[in-house]
Amino acid sequence: MKNQDIFQRAQESIPGGVNSPVRAFKSVGGTPRFIAKANGAYIWDVEGTQYIDYLGSWGPAIVGHSHPEVVKAVQDAAVNGLSFGAPTEGEVILAEKICALLPSIEQVRLVSSGTEATMSAIRLARGATNRRKIIKFEGCYHGHSDSLLVKAGSGLLTFGNPSSSGVPQEFVSHTIVLEYNNLDAVQQAFNEVGNDIACVIVEPIAGNMNLIKPKAGFLEGLRELCTQHGALLIFDEVMTGFRAGPKGVQGLTGIKPDLTTLAKVIGGGMPVGAFGGRKDIMQHIAPMGAVYQAGTLSGNPVSVAAGLKTLEILNRPGFYEQLSATTATLVKGLKEKAAKHGVTFSADSVGGMFGIYFRSEVPTTFAEVQESDTKAFNVFFHAMLDEGVHLAPSAFEAGFVSACHNEEILTKTFDAADKAFAKVAA
Numbered sequence: 001m002k003n004q005d006i007f008q009r010a011q012e013s014i015p016g017g018v019n020s021p022v023r024a025f026k027s028v029g030g031t032p033r034f035i036a037k038a039n040g041a042y043i044w045d046v047e048g049t050q051y052i053d054y055l056g057s058w059g060p061a062i063v064g065h066s067h068p069e070v071v072k073a074v075q076d077a078a079v080n081g082l083s084f085g086a087p088t089e090g091e092v093i094l095a096e097k098i099c100a101l102l103p104s105i106e107q108v109r110l111v112s113s114g115t116e117a118t119m120s121a122i123r124l125a126r127g128a129t130n131r132r133k134i135i136k137f138e139g140c141y142h143g144h145s146d147s148l149l150v151k152a153g154s155g156l157l158t159f160g161n162p163s164s165s166g167v168p169q170e171f172v173s174h175t176i177v178l179e180y181n182n183l184d185a186v187q188q189a190f191n192e193v194g195n196d197i198a199c200v201i202v203e204p205i206a207g208n209m210n211l212i213k214p215k216a217g218f219l220e221g222l223r224e225l226c227t228q229h230g231a232l233l234i235f236d237e238v239m240t241g242f243r244a245g246p247k248g249v250q251g252l253t254g255i256k257p258d259l260t261t262l263a264k265v266i267g268g269g270m271p272v273g274a275f276g277g278r279k280d281i282m283q284h285i286a287p288m289g290a291v292y293q294a295g296t297l298s299g300n301p302v303s304v305a306a307g308l309k310t311l312e313i314l315n316r317p318g319f320y321e322q323l324s325a326t327t328a329t330l331v332k333g334l335k336e337k338a339a340k341h342g343v344t345f346s347a348d349s350v351g352g353m354f355g356i357y358f359r360s361e362v363p364t365t366f367a368e369v370q371e372s373d374t375k376a377f378n379v380f381f382h383a384m385l386d387e388g389v390h391l392a393p394s395a396f397e398a399g400f401v402s403a404c405h406n407e408e409i410l411t412k413t414f415d416a417a418d419k420a421f422a423k424v425a426a
Ligand code: PLP
Pocket: 058, 113, 114, 115, 116, 118, 141, 142, 143, 144, 154, 203, 207, 208, 236, 237, 238, 239, 240, 263, 264, 273
């Protein structure tokens, strides 16, 4: 009962016993597993129980946990010092790599989390355009800075409280929240206040209200409207960057955002974030320009080493072909097992991300995903956990596959799903 003991202890010293809300299992009930170690596609809790991991640290673990080359890079960097507060060549190499991989990024600034990346990108967009308003979409989560914490996804959606208390109305009075995949609504907002809209920020494939893909023309329409009205288009690729494909969603669609935010994969499991884009916009950032942004641990040498090695591994031939094929096979197998047991279920994937939905059709909006049968998900989640498969503990989160999820692991997952769907059907 070690997980239970630690969880109880944790609640004395940490609010809710966790350092990020969704980890608490609040919506699915039960006790979170306290993880002792991870390797490849597996994690082990403090009781020594092994699980196939489809959480992947919420995205970063794309090459698999504790990849020996990444661990070695981290060890080598750590020996030379953990943080200097002065620039390093590694930061330059990572910046050059990101610019080379994502052509929309001409310059990039490293930070320590996705939240910092999006918060700073919004400030930059406002500073560069001298405008106040931003457009975001229902169910998209862009981290927990005040102006973005309105009708957001991820933990807020999981707990049925999509906007946070503690954010004064005045702070979000310039945040316009619209329905994902509804271009008419965006057009209307631009018609009304277009000359005061600094930017549109979007998860170009949403992964924080489960997985929701853009409808044909949606992202293209955003690009057009932004260009037409002098607003900046920000692709928040914190989750999709180097996860949905080798060049993120911008690579899959060919659409060029003005700014892009990154994190997760580019840190290889260590804390990193980044925002970058057109050089003329990035030149507004201090010390070149008047938009202030800074960080004690920004471009941390150990994080940079983990990120560089991870990017090197995932750019090896065949990496994404294998990852996408594995994820597609996973989704197909889960659908087959659900059908076998007559469970209403659908699923979708892109690159190394997937969505599972307890509803008959793959959703396209926040409202549709909310129609999912969360009770069925909770039964499925716990049954899978009992069978040794660790999924995200929420019906409203995407799942993640790594390069270490092989055929044998998929077969074990399908065996577990067979039993889990039987319980859902019962
Ligand atoms: N943006 C997106 C699309 C995310 O998925 C997340 C986190 O899940 C964030 C921003 C915030 O990143 P972080 O948790 O590193 O602050």
